[in-house]
Amino acid sequence: MNGIEKLEAEENEKMEFDEKGFFVITVKDEIIVEHYLNVQKEGDLEVETGKLNKVITGESAKAICDTIVREGLVSRLDHAAYLGRELQKAEIALKNDFDYEQCESIEL
Numbered sequence: 001m002n003g004i005e006k007l008e009a010e011e012n013e014k015m016e017f018d019e020k021g022f023f024v025i026t027v028k029d030e031i032i033v034e035h036y037l038n039v040q041k042e043g044d045l046e047v048e049t050g051k052l053n054k055v056i057t058g059e060s061a062k063a064i065c066d067t068i069v070r071e072g073l074v075s076r077l078d079h080a081a082y083l084g085r086e087l088q089k090a091e092i093a094l095k096n097d098f099d100y101e102q103c104e105s106i107e108l
């Protein structure tokens with residue numbers, strides 16, 4: 001393609017933790033996103049997870065993504081991309097009364 005590099009898409013094999021924390025996404029009457037901080041023990045390289053920091057609710061994947069970015073809750077681009085995919089699935093599930101489970105495909 002005239003000097004333009006063409007790349008074959010491939011998934012990352014290794015997940016890396018986001019220093020800003022992680023998210024648990026559920027769908028009930030709205031999308032509920034819980035943000036948890038990563039808490040590292042003093043002198044320990046192992047990450048202890050699980051301190052609830054914020055809860056974001058809404059019906060729009062875009063509005064929730066915008067809130068996450070505005071609040072500075074992600075530091076990694078791959079994490080932000082993952083959240084965008086998951087939140088879009090959650091919005092589809094909410095609008096179509098489908099079951100939603102984080103990290104799983106939606107059965108259409």
